[in-house]
Amino acid sequence: MKFGCLFTEYLQEERELLDEKCAHIEYVRLKKVLKSCQTCKPLHSSSSSSSPSLVSDLPNHQLCQCQSCPVCDQKFFSELMKEASDIVGFFGSRVKHLLDLHVASGMQRYVLRLRQCFKNDRQALAQEGRILIEYIAMNAIAMRKILKKYDKVHSSVNGKNFKSKMHTEHIELLHTPWLIELGAFYLNSSGRDCCELNGVYGHFKCDLNVSDAVMTLILPDSIKLEYNLTCAICLDLVFNPYALGCGHIFCKSCACSAASVMMFQGLKAASPESKCPICREDGVYPKKVRMLELGLLMKRRYQSVSWSHFISYVNIAITITRKFPRYNDYWKERLLSERNNMVKQSKEYWNMHNHNSLTL
CATH class of the missing domain: 1.20.190 (Delta-Endotoxin; domain 1)
Incomplete structure (x- = not known):
């Protein structure tokens, strides 16, 4: 057809x-x-006068x-x-x-x-x-x-x-x-890290490769899309990810740092003129998208992994060990680090605000 x-x-x-x-x-x-x-x-007339051809x-x-x-x-x-x-x-x-x-x-x-x-x-x-x-x-x-x-x-x-x-x-x-x-x-x-779906008009497949930090989508008509899940700022897997208006994905803390705003203020406090750290396009922060499902996926993947999963996959285990020390505690460590940074930034902000108020 x-x-x-x-x-x-x-x-x-x-x-x-x-x-x-x-x-x-x-x-x-x-x-x-x-x-x-x-x-x-002329093209149509020549094609119609002759035998049917492309x-x-x-x-x-x-x-x-x-x-x-x-x-x-x-x-x-x-x-x-x-x-x-x-x-x-x-x-x-x-x-x-x-x-x-x-x-x-x-x-x-x-x-x-x-x-x-x-x-x-x-x-x-x-x-x-x-x-x-x-x-x-x-x-x-x-x-x-x-x-x-x-x-x-x-x-x-x-x-x-x-x-x-x-x-x-x-x-x-x-x-x-x-x-x-x-x-x-x-x-x-x-x-799971891979799911397949047979639709009426084609085949859909989604695959997550944590060791390479890549999500692959295969859509109907053999369309293959690969998304890099590595933050371009911290060079680690995205944590609490946000997609800017240009489509680039960053950790929330990294995106806030690039926009020169505090983490407790959030990306909504970013200036409309703030530029993407990768493509340098401005006006991308107001069009941000919080990637909740992607964040939940990474959280589930970290918390469900245990060393027993890698007994028969020595090479993969070595790769992940080098990249993420103490893999089981990786999610907790990043969550604790982000919270500590948020508390630290908020204290510094209010101390500076109070100091300026007393000076005036």
Whole structure:
């Protein structure tokens, strides 16, 4: 089955499972725009007059050499940019709501479940997570194929350049931190370091490799994503992780230090002009995302590991021993260290504040 038919079938089912007004890539309509492109009219006429053949079978001199098309560009890239932004926003809001139900505790969890009429059990949460994974994966595949089709028809690289622009504006579908959170959610739900899910439109797999500090997501259409879980500041595994607006993940203490704010004040006290320590982009702190599921995953992984797990894996045990002395107590040590630093910073802050008050 061609992807256009598969995507149309998916959209029909999507309206029943998700909100009918949820955004998606207008793959079929944009493909028709390419076929009706006036600058590529000689291409279409030559391909239709001959036996049915693909555009790639035609000689290079018959391809559209305009490199860009005013008609296609106006309808293509502006609409794709808006659709991608809407998809990322919808996906983030739905994943956030899903994870709020999963990580909520006490009265908050009771109120949230009461609001949903007690239907959000573990199986229902996993089902919604699968739906969201298919949603972001199918739209990402549609985006990739339509941009590839544009470059093929116009013999240009504008589609690739548009991908770079999406990455710069942080609306690339598969590079949202909420996808990492969704992967961590599945690992937390399964209680293992690897989980697999067979969906209607493809296969999903999430794997955590602690020794290499990498989380791997394998999505439908053989899309493989690897996320480095090492903080670029302390060069250790992320602890109490936060993702900035640019997508880079840091420990909370490291992100606070980079923004020159106290830990007890939190990242909300960071200046809007504060820059990411890696890409040096400003304005990324107001768009931060607290990675609760990823933090829970790392906590569970540390607390559940014992040396008996590594008896038959000597090489892995040696690697982890060198990187994390006293591996069983690693989580407690980092938690205690962060709390001590927070108390120390708060004391220094208030002592300085009181000293300034007395001076005045």
